[in-house]
Amino acid sequence: MKKTQFKAESKRLLEMMINSIYTQKEIFLRELLSNSSDAIDKMYYKALTDENLAFDQENYFIKVTADKEARTLTIRDTGIGMSKEELIDNLGVIAKSGSLAFKKENESKEGHDIIGQFGVGFYSAFMVADVVTVISKPFGSDEAYKWESTGADGYTVELAEKDSVGTEIILTIKPNTEDEKFDEWLETYRLKGIIKKYSDFIKYPIKMDTTSKRAKEDSEDGEFEDFEEEETVNSRVPIWRKNKKELTDADYEQFYADKRYGYDKPIKHIHLSVDGAVRYDAILFIPENIPFDFYSKEFEKGLELYANGVLIMDKCADLLPDYFSFVKGMVDSEDLSLNISREMLQHDRQLKLIAKNIKSKIKNQLLSLLKDERDKYEQFYKSFGRQLKYGIYSDYGTHKDELQDLLLFHSSKAKKLITLDEYVANMPEDQKYIYYASGETNERIDKLPQTEMVSDKGYEILYFTDDIDEFAIKMVMKYKEKEFKSVSSGDLGIEADESEKTTESEESDNKELFEYMKAQLTDKVSNVRASKRLRSHPVCFSTDGEVTIEMEKILKSMPNNQDVKADKVLEINVNHAVFHSLKAAFEQDKDKLNLYTALLYSQALLIEGLPLQDPVEFTNDICKIMV
Numbered sequence: 001m002k003k004t005q006f007k008a009e010s011k012r013l014l015e016m017m018i019n020s021i022y023t024q025k026e027i028f029l030r031e032l033l034s035n036s037s038d039a040i041d042k043m044y045y046k047a048l049t050d051e052n053l054a055f056d057q058e059n060y061f062i063k064v065t066a067d068k069e070a071r072t073l074t075i076r077d078t079g080i081g082m083s084k085e086e087l088i089d090n091l092g093v094i095a096k097s098g099s100l101a102f103k104k105e106n107e108s109k110e111g112h113d114i115i116g117q118f119g120v121g122f123y124s125a126f127m128v129a130d131v132v133t134v135i136s137k138p139f140g141s142d143e144a145y146k147w148e149s150t151g152a153d154g155y156t157v158e159l160a161e162k163d164s165v166g167t168e169i170i171l172t173i174k175p176n177t178e179d180e181k182f183d184e185w186l187e188t189y190r191l192k193g194i195i196k197k198y199s200d201f202i203k204y205p206i207k208m209d210t211t212s213k214r215a216k217e218d219s220e221d222g223e224f225e226d227f228e229e230e231e232t233v234n235s236r237v238p239i240w241r242k243n244k245k246e247l248t249d250a251d252y253e254q255f256y257a258d259k260r261y262g263y264d265k266p267i268k269h270i271h272l273s274v275d276g277a278v279r280y281d282a283i284l285f286i287p288e289n290i291p292f293d294f295y296s297k298e299f300e301k302g303l304e305l306y307a308n309g310v311l312i313m314d315k316c317a318d319l320l321p322d323y324f325s326f327v328k329g330m331v332d333s334e335d336l337s338l339n340i341s342r343e344m345l346q347h348d349r350q351l352k353l354i355a356k357n358i359k360s361k362i363k364n365q366l367l368s369l370l371k372d373e374r375d376k377y378e379q380f381y382k383s384f385g386r387q388l389k390y391g392i393y394s395d396y397g398t399h400k401d402e403l404q405d406l407l408l409f410h411s412s413k414a415k416k417l418i419t420l421d422e423y424v425a426n427m428p429e430d431q432k433y434i435y436y437a438s439g440e441t442n443e444r445i446d447k448l449p450q451t452e453m454v455s456d457k458g459y460e461i462l463y464f465t466d467d468i469d470e471f472a473i474k475m476v477m478k479y480k481e482k483e484f485k486s487v488s489s490g491d492l493g494i495e496a497d498e499s500e501k502t503t504e505s506e507e508s509d510n511k512e513l514f515e516y517m518k519a520q521l522t523d524k525v526s527n528v529r530a531s532k533r534l535r536s537h538p539v540c541f542s543t544d545g546e547v548t549i550e551m552e553k554i555l556k557s558m559p560n561n562q563d564v565k566a567d568k569v570l571e572i573n574v575n576h577a578v579f580h581s582l583k584a585a586f587e588q589d590k591d592k593l594n595l596y597t598a599l600l601y602s603q604a605l606l607i608e609g610l611p612l613q614d615p616v617e618f619t620n621d622i623c624k625i626m627v
């Protein structure tokens, strides 16, 4: 059966291209400059096979000129140029890329990768221009041609005058409208900004005439005059393509500042040049300080993404996991599958590979910082430790193996931050669990009665002072086969010694007393029992079940909290004088026992930093025992 070819309504297609592909108008300049760079690269390739042609860098450049009066913006290059046929073929056929064809015909040479591939970038000029005029003289010809178009209406081609080989693209900028000021595309500072942003690392000089002020010669009263100067706007050689050995810390810091990644000084940089399944260069920074908007909704994580030195995305979020969202920097790769507007990537294998690779590099860098430069790591941890803990907590603990060795907690024995590995290495043989205590500050935890027994045993306690700590550790569950245990948990998992055996017998002997007290505190505690953990304090809370008191506090403070409660147990120190008073009151004076029970309950609340249900009643109760 005869196949019929699809036809395209080229006028409509062009309109769609111009108005729907790009979200930002400013990229038109990036597209035209990339075309010019490709055209010069083609000369470079030509010179490789043409003995009579020497590729002298000096002769190759791109010049951008804005003429406010004429309302034109001109991009001129000294590249390979286009013949009449090429003008018709490349600019008259949508989605025809001469550059892609060239790339296929020529073996790629390192550092001279052709950028164009879709055959659409040129038309982005119509986003800002009414008329686009192209005057081009191809290499090896004496004739120049002019191609001109007002967009959807088609184009004309005619013979033209041009001295040198290359192409000149003249955009007649649209007049301002009520909604939009097109004047900005004629402002030198704006154009320079766009060049710096997207095309800073085009390897050929992008020149512009800029006006500066200078002191007038022969002027006696310090007068100034304007003068025009030709300036190369782009940096050309990206730092990531330079030899690492020749770069100093100061060079990286300068790059960090130039790129405005942050106003601080980075703690560490990672410079990668990877040549494996996917090729890429990257420079990553671990900042020193938390960016002011880090914990706000406005904060966007991500790395700058370049394809062949041309900026594609300001913040490519897919390159960083959330728990490393503090990392700043850039990635440049030739192997990316770009979408037609170059504003997005096809979510492809290459990007995933790069992201995976970057993730492990960051982790390794942090581990070596922890090992070799502890002070710096602690400084980093102060700023971003929370982020790592959130990383462990999120996604149901999926990333715990990746992150647990990066954690630090203050410890009761070392009195400084230690890792889980250091904790386990220092555990006495008979210790079964990794103990932790939660509280607002280290000082408060130091004084918690619940820590007494664990400390007496000579066991170290990790101090959890961040909201997220306990939640994150619940996800870790075990570290090197050792489970975590809160010093407030009902069962501390410590073998009973002699004093505990007396505690147990006191508990059974005084069953009725504890039952009576429990009845007094219905709805407030789930049990009252003799404490095995207290040494000098008379009373404290412990908890049965998974939810601790600190967790209850945090959950309560959250919006739409679900009123999750810790299963509180009031523990009484049976070796404390107060216990004898309780026993006596139980025998002789129930009112007194009620008063003591209420007071001990309030004391336990205060120790935990929990609010008293009725502070006035509490002070009244104290007065009662004073008089």
Ligand SMILES: Nc1ncnc2c1ncn2[C@@H]1O[C@H](COP(=O)(O)OP(=O)(O)OP(=O)(O)O)[C@@H](O)[C@H]1O
Residues within 6 Å of the ligand: 031, 035, 036, 039, 077, 079, 080, 081, 082, 090, 091, 096, 097, 098, 099, 100, 115, 116, 117, 118, 119, 120, 121, 122, 123, 167
């Ligand atoms: N300044 C120039 N000098 C020489 N040839 C050019 C120039 N600008 C454009 N061309 C030719 O016109 C073709 C079409 O350009 P266009 O920008 O539309 O697409 P592209 O650069 O090939 O691909 P992409 O859409 O990916 O940028 C190019 O492939 C190239 O052959």
